[in-house]
Amino acid sequence: MFSFLILISFNTALLQEIYETNAKEYDLIIDFKHTLDYYINECQQDLKKEKMRNYKIYQETNKHLLNVLEKIKILNTFAALLPPNISCSVNDMLILPHPEECQLYYNCSVIYSIIPKQMEQHLMECDYPNLFSLETNRCDNFRKVACKTRREIKDKCKYRLMIQSFWSPEPCLLSFPSCDNKTDGLHEHGVKKPSPYFMICDGERFLREGFCPVDPTWNTRSFPYNGRCLSSFEIPRDKYSYGKLPSCAGKTNGSYQFLELPCDAFYKCQNGHAKATKCPENSQFDQDSGACQIGAICP
Incomplete structure (x- = not known):
């Protein structure tokens, strides 16, 4: 009995020691978690500050860029009012619409050593049937372009580069x-x-x-x-001139034989309008019924 009490006392002390050890470890874990949460929160705050700083830099840069673009726009607008040779001397990157023809434009970066026929210095032409857009400042689908006061040329043979390719309009119209x-x-x-x-x-x-x-x-x-x-x-x-469908003028409504195809086709007149019908294979036009019939006798 005595030995049993000693054993119980020993186990109780052991359990107490285990409990105290685990409690200390639990406290360490809690402390570590609090520390970790603190640093995570600090990092999040730093990220927010950096994001705000970068956003302010972005806003300032964007504002500066818009100011520069506005100045370029004003310069280009002013240059566009000048003759192309003067405008291009102001800014050799300008692209300007031709004042009269919608498919033409000036590209100041293009300089001809020999100016093509029908053209002039810096002048270029959109590929047919595209037109030069004032909105996009480039050649675009003709259905998307508003020419306004500029002349809209629809015939390919009237595009300037086509005129210079043919010695007269007739050969061009033969192809286009x-x-x-x-x-x-x-x-x-x-x-x-x-x-x-x-x-x-x-x-x-x-x-x-x-x-x-x-x-x-x-x-x-x-x-x-x-x-x-x-x-x-x-x-x-x-x-x-190649048509072979007879006129129904003066004819009553009904079916009629073709003179060229008396047996395997016919045309029907309805209120003065003619419509041709080809008989299916192995059938012929039957005058009595006015339709195609298998076994019909063709006169």
Whole structure:
């Protein structure tokens, strides 16, 4: 019994020692955490101060830059009022619009040793169909540019660099026809006509030319008409020299045979308007029904 009491007393002392040791370690951990929090807070405060200092430097620099830009703008505005040769002598980095033509501009950094025909010193021209923008001070898409009092040239052959490339307008128009007063889309070629050649217009500007293919339904050459490539049998003969669609003038509503294709096609008149129809394979035009029929007898 005595030995048991000694054992209990020993364990109690041991537990007390362990508790005191752990308490000291816990106090050390708490102290370390407080110290760490303090330094973290100090660092955060220093960062805020540095950020504010840098922001003030940024504000001052930006303000100075804006003042410089405003002075440059005033200088450029003044220089732009002078003739180009004088303006460029004031500032050889100036880029100025041409006062009359919207596709032209002056680049003071460009100096010709031999001035090209149709041009003058420092004068440059936007690539067709671009125009020079007063907003961006560079060549831009013609739909984004407001020419205001400057003349807006729409024909490629009237751009100055194109004029100097051809000895007369006719060869230029053969390759780059005019789309003046044309709607957007496909049109008969302005020069190569009547023919299968067509041109694509956008904003009264010529984009490209093309060649109508053979129509697979009619197995004949197609031609540009009403914004599409159509078989000659679908084009009125009184509207186009290659057209083969007869007129319905004076004819009652109904179906009629083509003289050139009496069996496998017909045209229908409706209130004076004609529309061509090609019969499907293995069928022919039936006069009685006025439609294509398999097994129909063609007279």
